[in-house]
Amino acid sequence: MRAHHRIVLLTDGHSTPFLAKTAISLLRYRGSDIAAVLDRQADCQNAAKLFSVGGDTPVVGSVTEIADADALYIGIAPPGGRMPSEWRALILEALERGVDVVSGLHEFLIDDVQYVDAAEQSGAALIDVRRNRHRSTATAWKPIAGNVRIHAVGHDCSVGKMVAMLELQRGLAAAGQDAEFLATGQTGIMISGRGVPVDCVVADFVNGAAEQLVVDHANHDFLLIEGQGSISHPAFSAVTAGLLHGCAPDGLLFCYEAGRTKVKGLTDSMIPDMKQQLEVCLSFANLRHPCRAIGVAVNTRQLTEDQVDKELRWAEDTFGLPACDVYRTGVDRLVEASLSLRREIVSQ
Structure with a gap:
């Protein structure tokens, strides 16, 4: 991707945590590159009031309010992945500038002739x-040898797999x-500027695309591979399976x-037992390459502060692994688990 450093995030009329998770993540992980959030319907002046993240990043009603904007990023991930029709004029205005x-x-x-x-x-x-052209x-x-791959899997979609990997990367980097x-x-691609959009890769090539991604970056000591979907999700298990074999995690x-x-x-479908799901993921991964679980990242956004410690203790007792909320309690325990995994692999 091109490097952009004056980005306007477009969330117009869709500025909710469920829909605007792309914008929220970009504010959190590329905050210095974000010039503004564009939402004509927002009744607030900055991103902190709109999303509880982003500080004083202004909320504007037009891309023309940011004279030196170099990119307009679509900041939402709606069900079905379709562009709101009322955004056409906003996108054309940006392109014309x-x-x-x-x-x-x-x-x-x-694919839109007018945009082109x-x-x-x-x-x-x-x-x-x-x-993409992954074929x-x-x-x-x-x-x-020495290239340790850690992969995030989850009990459902949108539970924080990307965030866990980004925070773990920060933690490992801080540890040298x-x-x-x-x-x-x-x-994740918008944040890092590279990657593989596995949910838009032809099914037969998902494993190959994930494999090539790790091969291309095998010069690093740790590769932290973002997860997608869930092995038990009736609609999205295929990408989970492809990643488990393609990136061959340790x-x-x-x-x-x-x-x-x-x-x-799929509100009529209940999420299966989480311990069983992890066991299935491990069994699937080990068909390709020796792999073990190293920790649990718990998203506690629905819990009060008093409930967090109890939930983390439950997770540790249930899975027999170190557990944390990467935002509320930090990633130190996951960093140590990652280092322990590396020491174990290198000593073999």
């Missing part, structure tokens, strides 16, 4: 993060370790949201 437009939705900008014409006339770029199957690449975050979804980090019992997007 020569501002790049970056989208992670399934509906590609490049506007971009060609102004010199702006249309960047569809999910658009290679996996080769069962033999992992390089060479750790690289590898994105497998649109928001360790798994299990992620779950405390209090969530029903499958996201």
Whole structure:
């Protein structure tokens, strides 16, 4: 992707935690590059009041309010991945001003003739993060000694797998370790500038795309691979399976949201037993490469402060692994678990 340092996040009329998770993550992990949030309907002046993150980043009603904007990022991830029709004028306005437009939705900008014409006339770029040309199957690449791969899996979609990996990368880096975050979804790619949008890769090539991602970055001591979907999700288990074999992890980090019992997007489906899910993930991963679980990242956003410690103790007793909420309690225990895994592998 092109490097952008004056980004306007478009969430117009959709500025909720459920829909605007892309914008929220970009504010958190690329805050210095975010010039503004565009929401004509917002009744507040800054991102902190709109999203509880982003500090004094202004909320504006038009891209014209940011004279030096270099990109408009689509900041939402709605069900079905389609662009709100009322955003067309906002996107065209940005393109006509020569501002790049970056989208992670399934509906590609490049397929819209009016957008293409506007971009060609102004010199702006249309960047569809999910658009890809991965057309290679996996080769069962033999992992390089010393290159430790840790992969996040979860009990459902949108439980914090990306966040856990990003925070673990920060923690390992602070400990002086060479750790690289590898994105497998649109928001992670927007944050890091690279990765594989596995949910938009042809099924036969998901394993190969994940494999190539780790091969390309095998010079790092730690590779922290973002997870997608859930091995038990009736709609999205395929990407989970492809990643488990494609990246050949040495360790798994299990992620779950405390209090969530029903499958996201399928409210009639209950989430299966979490311990069973982790066992299935480990069995599946070990068919490809020796792998063990190293820790649990618990999303406690629905819990009060008094409930967090109780939940973490329950997770540790249930899974027999160190547990934390990467925001509320930090990642120190997961950093130590990662270092322990590396010492174990290197000594073999």
